[in-house]
Amino acid sequence: MFWRLLNLDRKVIFLLVLAAAGIPLFFPLNIGIKPSQPVKNIYNFIEKLSPGKNILISFDYGPSTRIECAPMAAAVMRQAFRRGLRVVGLTIWPEGAALASDLLKRVGKECGKEYGRDYLDLGYKPGNEMAILALSKGIQTICPRDAAGTPIEEFPILSGIRTLRDFDLILSFSGGFPGLTDWITIAQAQCHRPVAGGCTAVIASQLYPYINSGQLLGLMGGLKGAAEYETLIGQPEEACLAMDAQGVTHFLIAGLILLSNLVFFATRKKKKRSGGA
Amino acid sequence: METLSASQVIGLWIAGFLTLFIFSFLYRDNPFYKFAEHLYVGVSAGYMMSVDFWNVLKPNLLDRLATAFSSAVSGRIFTKECLYLIPAVLGILMLSRLFPKIGWISRWPLAFIVGVTAGINIVYSMQAQILKQIEATILPLWVKAPPHLVQLKIASLQLFSFTSAVDLSRTVFNWLVVIGVCCGLIYFFFSMEHRGFFGGASRVGIWALMIAFGAAFGYTVMARVSLLIGRILFFKNEWWEAVKMTLAALLRLFHSG
Numbered sequence A: 001m002f003w004r005l006l007n008l009d010r011k012v013i014f015l016l017v018l019a020a021a022g023i024p025l026f027f028p029l030n031i032g033i034k035p036s037q038p039v040k041n042i043y044n045f046i047e048k049l050s051p052g053k054n055i056l057i058s059f060d061y062g063p064s065t066r067i068e069c070a071p072m073a074a075a076v077m078r079q080a081f082r083r084g085l086r087v088v089g090l091t092i093w094p095e096g097a098a099l100a101s102d103l104l105k106r107v108g109k110e111c112g113k114e115y116g117r118d119y120l121d122l123g124y125k126p127g128n129e130m131a132i133l134a135l136s137k138g139i140q141t142i143c144p145r146d147a148a149g150t151p152i153e154e155f156p157i158l159s160g161i162r163t164l165r166d167f168d169l170i171l172s173f174s175g176g177f178p179g180l181t182d183w184i185t186i187a188q189a190q191c192h193r194p195v196a197g198g199c200t201a202v203i204a205s206q207l208y209p210y211i212n213s214g215q216l217l218g219l220m221g222g223l224k225g226a227a228e229y230e231t232l233i234g235q236p237e238e239a240c241l242a243m244d245a246q247g248v249t250h251f252l253i254a255g256l257i258l259l260s261n262l263v264f265f266a267t268r269k270k271k272k273r274s275g276g277a
Numbered sequence B: 001m002e003t004l005s006a007s008q009v010i011g012l013w014i015a016g017f018l019t020l021f022i023f024s025f026l027y028r029d030n031p032f033y034k035f036a037e038h039l040y041v042g043v044s045a046g047y048m049m050s051v052d053f054w055n056v057l058k059p060n061l062l063d064r065l066a067t068a069f070s071s072a073v074s075g076r077i078f079t080k081e082c083l084y085l086i087p088a089v090l091g092i093l094m095l096s097r098l099f100p101k102i103g104w105i106s107r108w109p110l111a112f113i114v115g116v117t118a119g120i121n122i123v124y125s126m127q128a129q130i131l132k133q134i135e136a137t138i139l140p141l142w143v144k145a146p147p148h149l150v151q152l153k154i155a156s157l158q159l160f161s162f163t164s165a166v167d168l169s170r171t172v173f174n175w176l177v178v179i180g181v182c183c184g185l186i187y188f189f190f191s192m193e194h195r196g197f198f199g200g201a202s203r204v205g206i207w208a209l210m211i212a213f214g215a216a217f218g219y220t221v222m223a224r225v226s227l228l229i230g231r232i233l234f235f236k237n238e239w240w241e242a243v244k245m246t247l248a249a250l251l252r253l254f255h256s257g
Helices: A003-007 A010-026 A037-048 A063-082 A096-110 A129-137 A180-188 A201-207 A222-232 A238-276 B006-026 B031-073 B080-098 B100-137 B168-187 B196-256
Strands: A054-060 A086-091 A119-124 A169-174 A195-199 A219-221 B144-154 B157-166
Touching: A003 A238, A010 A238, A010 B196, A037 A063, A037 A169, A037 A195, A037 A219, A037 A222, A054 A063, A054 A096, A063 A086, A063 A096, A063 A169, A063 A195, A063 A222, A063 A238, A063 B196, A086 A096, A096 A119, A119 B031, A129 A180, A129 B100, A169 A180, A180 A195, A180 A201, A180 B100, A195 A201, A195 A222, A201 A219, A201 A222, A201 B196, A219 A222, A222 A238, A222 B196, A238 B196, B006 B031, B006 B196, B031 B080, B080 B100, B100 B168, B157 B168, B168 B196
Parallel strands: A054 A086, A054 A169, A086 A119, A169 A195, A195 A219
Antiparallel strands: B144 B157
16 A cells, blocks of 8 residues: 555646645635734834825736735735825736736725825836836836826826835835846835835745845745735735645645655665565 | 626636646646647737837837937937937847848847846846845854843743843854855855865755755745645636626526527
């Protein structure tokens, strides 16, 4: 029985993973989520900002990374709108334009906020780090119009905002390159503005060193970071629901790794014995 | 969920089938998977091209060249918009790659792009990515703190306690960072044979790297599982809504017929 595991069809593992990820989504287990310090840092910073302050959110993700980044961005926007902060959104990913627009509209409507006064969508800005550099020199030069093509002078939200330096916090929700590292390189290092954000779990381990160096105010790593933030704002949504599935799947994968190692070492021992005999 | 329009329902059905086509690869490679894969690549390329045309090429180049042209027609030949002829020419030269005989010309605009990007990145990245990160590894190895009680407890059993004027956790963390960085760098130093002290440090460097790779792998697993969860949630919330609406429409059609 034990040795049969060696020849286990990998499709069985696929089905197990599908079950582990799927069942908790239909029957939630409500596994507790404890926010980590890097996530708390962002929450606490936004809580301390007085109403009317400006934050910039860059939605640097596409459809493939939406599941990880969108819940973080939505949670931060909900907190910002509750605090009466003004949110300016943009993206440096071409695929992010429609996603950013949808999310800004949805959360803005949900919180009863007015477009142009409480939040604004500047759309897609091409040029990767050059776009951020241009924003640091002047917003009008790179964003003469919003995503819908209306001249930005018509929006009261931008009165008093001329460059990146006029934002009290810059956040990037990043699915890869370009993303958070570019915002750190220009907005934090050159404009000396506090930069925070979230990223997909794949790149999270590369971004944690920026917290230790003080270049990054806080970080939400993957769906877990998003769930922690949803817990902090007291509004559990998609990410919190998904964490049950994450937890069960991680247990399964860890168990399978342990089991396969056990089988491997047991087989090696058996082979050694039979070889020596 | 809000009521969906007919186009949204059709879109959700297509998205559902395409997701299943992609997942069918887990069973084995098949024409459905190939179809979805090619469609994804084609649609992505088309979408990017369209977004780039309307967001980059048109407002940044074509509109400005049109302004320069209309100024030239009205008698003002040299306007600042004329400068945009330079990137226009460089862009056209890039297309010379399509013709093998003159393909070498594309190296000029490429050289310009590489030069500008490298020039900007060297300055900014040096500051943010290298100097700041080096600075973050120059840490005190003995972190002082106001005298406080340190206790080690397992459940209600107190193993030991003492008063300390050292921030123990910070001190241990700093030692780990300094040793990890130094040994990691030694591992990548190939001008000396990795033997003796150098070999030992290099081995510690490998351990530090392995721990980092392990963390990265763990996060990668989390990311991949998140993608799967994303698709299951799509089926549960959005696609199921489209299925219900389709069934309701079919029932209405059946009853009216």
